[in-house]
Amino acid sequence: MVDKVTNILVVGIGGQGVMTASEVIAQTALRAGYDVKKTEVAGMAQRGGVVTSHVRFGKRVLSPAIPAGEADLIVAFEPAEALRWCGELRPGGVAMVNSEPQAPPVVSLGLYDYPADPIGEIRSRGIQVQRLAATEIARGLGNFRLVNTVMLGAISHYLEFSAEVMREVILERFRERKPKLVALNEAAFAAGRERGMAS
């Protein structure tokens, strides 16, 4: 049997910070001494389309893509996107879902419906879902862009490396370029960590 590889699928919409979140997870895993591979998406995906990023870490990672049905954790920045991708989870896998819906123009135009209760639908498939009002928490802290730090705080319970290392990886990103945002991100991470533990 091959060495165990942990698979984390981060999903959301272009512009939400999906890439940054997966970069933080990857950097944390690197610091913990793992081999890591991470996919990035560029080009059309940054224009409001679906964004997915695969992070895989373990003793040795071969293929960069998470095989279908083998994700250990899905970090979803939007509930309908969580529904779209929840089939990628392995049995027993966990979905951490930001509860704030974001409807695309095709829904506003009346061409499609937004699902009434995406999180409930995921749950009805027997998947363990952790619901988190990450956007609301971020707004409460004064900046909706903090949503990915809130999400990272929440998933820190589900990762095998220490939350302290991940927190440090996040804060370092700001210390150099935007020191004013260090305290805010510290608060966002703490809030996510606290709320992510609930239920």
Next chain:
Amino acid sequence: MEQHSHLEPLFISGNAAIARGAWEAGCRVAAAYPGTPSTEIMEYTSRYKEIYSEWSMNEKVSLEVAIGASLAGSRAFCAMKHVGLNVASDALLSQTLIGVGGGLVIVVADDVGLSSSQNEQDSRFWGRFAHVPVLEPCDSQESFTMMQQAFELSEAFNTPVILRLTTRICHVKGIVRPQRDSYPTVTPLTGFVKDVKQKVMTPAHARFRIPWMFEREALLRDHSEVSELNRLVGGDDRRVGFIASGPAVLHIMESFPDAPILQLGLSYPPPLGKIRDFAATVATLVVVEEVEPLLEQEIKAAGIAVKGKELLPRQGELAPPVLRRALRSLMGEVAMPDVATASAPVVREQRVAPPVVSQAVLFPRPPTMCVACPHLGIYYCLAHIRNTTISGDIGCYTLGAGEPWNALDTCICMGASMGVALGLDKGRTAADKDKKIFAVIGDSTFMHMGMQGLLDITYNRGNVTVLLLDNRAVGMTGGQDNPASGRDIHGQPALQIDFRKLCEALGVRSERIVEVNPYELPTLFKALRDESKQPEPSVIITNQPCVLIDHYGPKPPLTVVDEKCTGCGNCLDVGCPAIAVVRRETVTKPNGQEKQLAFVTIDSQACTGCDLCPGTCAPDAIVPLQGVSRG
């Protein structure tokens, strides 16, 4: 080399690894035109101050720049996406007869899986066509080392070298172990060597270079047999053996860890002797290649039994789920036992089925134009003009073909909007007698390959209304600089092209060149109506920058006065992602007809106050949000 192994490992993408590899190899000149998935190669390369790097006007020019630098004695490379090599191929197919001075590498990134391209094509073909070697790394580390080996191979065999990447290498980050922390001191170069018989490709000279090229190819064939780039990896279960290159190697290792693999890092010319020897050691031989069955045909032609595309798809990435599904029966119990299968066999079946949530159940989320994009007004207007055929081009504005505008009728390749529009004009049937022909093209695509098409229109007396959407950047690939932005690859001031003068020089009469602000709907409408009525070519140039570049200045956001909104939904036709429906109602009009109403809101965090949607709102329900200034 070893003394540098103390260097910190890097966690970088294949694209960044190519740049690092070029720098460590002492490359001096690099050129590219942006294109997904290859764009970041030149962005990273430009950070190495020792390398002259540039955004070229198109891929052909980028290859020609690299050729010139190579002939001048420097190591040089160009980078492009797969379709770019079609454009550059004219230079490649003659340069192969000349050879190189300094090492010459063509880095080409195939968009396997079409993440952001108009087609899926296999650049390994060009190796066969141009009789040059093809190298194929499987990840970031190999991209880094092979970039250096590519320069060495190029110089050793006097040949351009193609280094083929795919999206799954370009946009995947992995660990790379750098070897040097400083730019190498390159041995003094000879400089340009004058030799007209070698470098001036007239028929008289070229006919003698062709046998030379075939001799070189024969030497490369021998080299392929002994090259360490072609090596055995994987396990030693001899029931099924694989031939593979690129990321497919990793996908096989992941799917069938016990299977032996002959990895072809130097995939053209293929090492047929090595393949024959390998075939003799396994019961069944399978070749796994993305996209075309090139190796498969060559191996079969050599009389070696091999399975390939009869089992595997000819399209898309050959990732583990695809391999496992396709090869399940062949692999029998060799197939890797799956954790999921062991723990929950019933659920497992469900997992390998096609995506659980189908598009029919859940809405699609296609890419959208950005909030306040200057193209929004253009398509709002085009959607409201009747009796048109609109030929489109490659860029963000291709999205105009989608909802809510449906205002783009063709999209083929870079610059095609011009020639296609002329053809639509000249080839029109009686039924289309009064059709207005529009062509839509962005600044970068116009400079890439559109200018010649416009000259064709003016020279051949066509009647096309050209919309030149100048947003001062290569928008689609992330806002790279170009002559429209007036900055070079390093962000330094450079030539800023005057599109009015350029179009005039290309034969459009100055009266027929109109510059408009695309946020001013009435002016825009008028320009489109007036110019499309003219019996000669016109160019309408829009003059507002891409919202993602720093030329763009956002204004205070707008909001909807709920009491004033009548639910008419006109503003939704703009297609701005900041506008969302909060409530729908069905009302019955006095004449008995039912009407759907959609009451809207504007996301003030996203809105940049471009003032486009208020122009569509009859009851003036869209107003500036009071007391908010953007931070």
